[in-house]
Amino acid sequence: MDITTIGFDLAKTVFQVHGADGEGRPVLRRKLRRGKVLAFFAGLPSCLVGMEACASAHYWARELQALGHEVRLIPPQYVRPFVKTNKNDAADAEAICEAVTRPTMRFAPAKSTEQQSVLMLHRARELLVRQRTMVINALRGHCAEFGLIVAQGASKVEELVAIIEDPGDVRLPPLAREALGSLVEQLRSAQARIKQLEATPSCDDPRRRCHHRDRAGRNDRRWRAIPLGPTALGLARSRAPATLEWRKGQAGAHIEARGRLYQAPARAWRANRAALAPRQAGHAIRLDRPTPGPAADERRPGRHGQ
Numbered sequence: 001m002d003i004t005t006i007g008f009d010l011a012k013t014v015f016q017v018h019g020a021d022g023e024g025r026p027v028l029r030r031k032l033r034r035g036k037v038l039a040f041f042a043g044l045p046s047c048l049v050g051m052e053a054c055a056s057a058h059y060w061a062r063e064l065q066a067l068g069h070e071v072r073l074i075p076p077q078y079v080r081p082f083v084k085t086n087k088n089d090a091a092d093a094e095a096i097c098e099a100v101t102r103p104t105m106r107f108a109p110a111k112s113t114e115q116q117s118v119l120m121l122h123r124a125r126e127l128l129v130r131q132r133t134m135v136i137n138a139l140r141g142h143c144a145e146f147g148l149i150v151a152q153g154a155s156k157v158e159e160l161v162a163i164i165e166d167p168g169d170v171r172l173p174p175l176a177r178e179a180l181g182s183l184v185e186q187l188r189s190a191q192a193r194i195k196q197l198e199a200t201p202s203c204d205d206p207r208r209r210c211h212h213r214d215r216a217g218r219n220d221r222r223w224r225a226i227p228l229g230p231t232a233l234g235l236a237r238s239r240a241p242a243t244l245e246w247r248k249g250q251a252g253a254h255i256e257a258r259g260r261l262y263q264a265p266a267r268a269w270r271a272n273r274a275a276l277a278p279r280q281a282g283h284a285i286r287l288d289r290p291t292p293g294p295a296a297d298e299r300r301p302g303r304h305g306q
Contacts, residue, residue, distance in 0.1 A: 003028060006049045007097025009089050010057060018093035019047075024101070029090060041067050050100025052076045052092075053108040061110035072100050073108040125197040132190040135183055139164075142180055146171055161187070 002021045006028075009016040015037055019028030032040055037060075041049075046068045051057050053073040061071040074096065082095035099105055111119070136157050143149070143160050148171060150156045163169050164180045172180070 003044060004047050005097055005101055006044075006047055007093040007095070007100065008049055008051045008060070009093040009096060010051060010054060010060065011089065014089070016089035016093040018090070018097045020097050024098070026094070026097075029093075031089075038063060038067070041069060044069075046070070048072065048100060050074055050096045052079055052096060058111045058116060062112070065110070071110060073110055074099055074105065075108060078106060121197060121200060125194060128190050128194045128197070132187060132194065135187045135190065139180065139183055139187070142176070142183075143172075146173075146176065148172075157187075 003019040004022045005020045005024075007018040007020075009018075013034055015032045015034070017028060017030045017032055017040070018026065021027050030040075041064055047070070049064055049069045049071045051060060051071065051073055053075050057073055061073060064071050079092070079095050079099050082099045083091050084095070085091050132154075136154060139157060139160055140150075143163070148160060148163060150159045161184050164172065164177060164184055167177070
């Protein structure tokens with residue numbers, strides 16, 4: 001059995017393998033349990049293995065490369081056009097096997113364990129920041145029920161925390177103070193873990209530390225010139241070349257891109273409005289004239305289909 005190309009459809013438990021020979025004819029279709037995957041590929045000669053760039057793809061790419069196979073990761077959106085029938089594991093494996101041999105296909109490089117660790121550091125911090133925001137919003141909403149309002153900003157929440165932790169403040173009932181105290185503890189825990197991750201070096205290069213751009217040195221222009229999350233953006237680019245913008249994780253970048261998107265339509269709208277302004281002004285003047293009566297309408301040629 002001469003197998004040169006394999007389409008490997010990843011899953012949690014049961015994997016699908018589709019093998020083809022040098023002429024593209026299918027010669028192998030098999031299901032594999034997770035524990036038998038490495039033993040199966042170890043018994044095959046070196047061949048081209050295609051996989052979708054999805055969860056656990058980089059792990060399997062490293063394992064198969066260690067066995068001597070050439071592994072290429074394909075973004076899932078590039079595999080979808082090659083699915084001939086209803087979507088299932090066998091059809092996906094066949095589509096991957098066909099897509100990986102296309103000369104113009106785009107591939108995503110497999111990440112190393114260090115690269116995945118750095119990206120995981122950024123994602124863990126992003127999750128903790130979202131949880132901190134949720135707790136802050138909950139504290140604001142609950143305190144607003146008792147008329148306790150503070151200014152906007154995460155730093156201003158400390159005023160609410162001081163009220164909650166002050167047992168002598170009669171504006172909060174004891175039961176509400178107890179409930180809000182658990183939220184304060186969760187907020188403290190999230191803040192401590194975020195600071196711990198921000199202080200964790202991801203490599204020898206200080207620019208790759210998981211810091212905020214401003215927090216790394218508010219008066220240091222060199223730190224301000226470094227984009228936020230350079231490692232997160234760089235590593236995320238290796239996942240899907242066609243979908244880079246959504247991995248930036250910067251609200252400012254999305255707002256700037258949206259502004260550029262609407263600049264051309266806005267300019268066209270203003271140009272059309274300027275061109276129609278004289279015509280609209282003249283039309284307004286004509287409306288000031290007395291409306292012609294029925295006799296004038298009857299004198300118009302072609303009136304009522306005539």
